[in-house]
Amino acid sequence: MRSWGRVMQNKRVELLIVGLLILITVAVFSQVRNHAFIGYDDDWYVTDNVHVQNGLSIPGLHWAFSSIVLGNWHPLTWLSHQLDVQLFGMNPGAHHLVNLFLHLLNTLLFFFVLKHMTGEVWQSCLVAALFAIHPLHVESVAWIAERKDLLSGFFWISTMLCYVLYTKCCNRTAFLLTHLFFLLGLLSKPMLVTLPFVLLLLDYWPLKRFADPLTSGTICISNLRPVLGSLLREKTGLFVITFVFCLVTLYSQSGGGNVGSLQIYPFTVRVANALVAYATYPAKMLWPANLAVLYPHPGMPPYWKVLGSLVFLSSVTAVSLKYARKYPWLCVGWLWYLGTLIPVIGIVQVGVQSMADRYTYIPLVGLFVMAVWGGAALFSTYRRRHLLLFTVSSAVVLMLSVTAWYQVGRWSNSISLFQHALAVTDNNYIIHNNLGVELRHEGRPVEALAHYSQAIQITPGFTEAHLNIGVLLADKGHYAAAAEKFRDVVIMDPNFTQAHLNLGNNQLRQGYAGQALRHYADALTLDPDSADAYNGMGAALVRMGKYAEAIMCFRKALLLNAAHPEATANLNKTLDAVNKLEKEPRGEDDVQR
Secondary structure, three states: OHHHHHHHHHHHHHHHHHHHHHHHHHHHHHHHHHOOOOOOOHHHHHHOOHHHHOOOOHHHHHHHHHOOEOOEOOHHHHHHHHHHHHHHOOOHHHHHHHHHHHHHHHHHHHHHHHHHHHOOHHHHHHHHHHHHHOHHHHHHHHOHHHHHHHHHHHHHHHHHHHHHHHHHHOOHHHHHHHHHHHHHHHOOOHHHHHHHHHHHHHHHOOOOOOEOHHHOOOEOHHHHHHHHHHHHHHOHHHHHHHHHHHHHHHHHHHHOOOEOOOOOOOHHHHHHHHHHHHHHHHHHHHOOOOOOOOEEOOOOOOHHHHHHHHHHHHHHHHHHHHOOOOOHHHHHHHHHHHHHOHHHOOOOOEOOEEEOHHHHOOOHHHHHHHHHHHHHHHOOOOOOHHHHHHHHHHHHHHHHHHHHHHHHHOOOOHHHHHHHHHHHOOOOHHHHHHHHHHHHHOOOHHHHHHHHHHHHHHOOOOHHHHHHHHHHHHHOOOHHHHHHHHHHHHHHOOOOHHHHHHHHHHHHHOOOHHHHHHHHHHHHHHOOOOHHHHHHHHHHHHHOOOHHHHHHHHHHHHHHOOOOHHHHHHHHHHHHHHHHHHHOOOOOOOOOO
């Protein structure tokens, strides 16, 4: 009866913890239900992506598995966005709430997995709470385009859970599910390639599969090699999947033009930036201030930063390895952090950022484990350690919750997000440009021009900003000046599809249908699936009196994007015009030939 009562008491404690985790997570993030789409990557992932806007479909399924966008191949992420549109349409609040639900699910899963592995309820609870509300995790939750973090995180934790179940009872089904969830996670985001190595760390602690049961769970050095060999062979399938996805990812990112060349980012610069980033994330974990949606790459960091980072990383690594047997959580947590960041630390430079808050979604768990278990060990000799730990933990969670709540608020719309990013970063030319776009949409062209100009001042060859200045000129009716700007952009980047589209639109406004037609054709050569180019081509053909060809173009545009409003209106107008012409009576001079 006593054991049954203890079990029931433990269950009540776990239910209380689950309730508290749900409460603090919802309290911090529930405001996202009123947030808008963001003018940075949300367009690629949802608002301007016709394959997503059409919802779930067979063509959409084929596109999800066959397309590389922004250097990424993550078909399950695309399918999740398509499902959102299928269920909720283009309501941004609903898309945000799906992100919140996934993050909440990941939080609860982390709690149960850690508790099941370690047997420590309150330490596991605190790690889960830090995971739930840390300000560095706001970006992954409040940004719809970062659905891939949450989805891959779910499969990461599910893989861990199945692996733990397998190690506890050698269940064949759990072993197969470990491989299945790992594969699904990689189909959501390739960052999971480090997971097999993390499972090996978990074998050391807290699963203690390196230990010799005959020596009270201590590691037997003489038996280490065969044990390690056995654990590696056990994960052969996971390592094979990892190798395949590493190749797929390198191909995707290289083919997508998203990987920076060694001329732009020399290897020494990459290593130096990686060292600084490795040291910066723990600092931001402890003091999460000046967080931004984009940290522009500075090139070679100052030597004192590189040297200081190297000393810090070397020192922590040396200490964690030295005390690996006495404090195994110290070594496992630190190696978890270092290892899981490898795919995104910048050795293979993807994009123009030096680091990103979203990259810490899984890696920070290692640092949380170090901090929580370290705090418990530090105060283990205090008589009232439980009260002290509870007080300190509650204060930390409260302060981080308030900070995260304010950070979530900055994601309410593009303008507030971009203005904050510019306030806390330097030379952020991409955010200057994106803020200019949002200000133009708000009817503030003078402010938009100032930000476009600032972006060009920072990076003179930034074609998007030059293009957007041309758009402002066209808005004011200065078509000749706009055309000159668009031509300059085409010279700078002949493969810039939008520049050809804008040139076509600009020429069409001036009545030069033939010239516009050539630019639309160039745009289609670069992007055969551009509904805008087909619509523009159809409009040019109407001006030239070629109605049958124009109708074909409008229908092709609607085939690519069934919700294209201009193509729909143009097709209906053209069909009406053709019907009227056919109904007009012929005069006496008309001759059938």
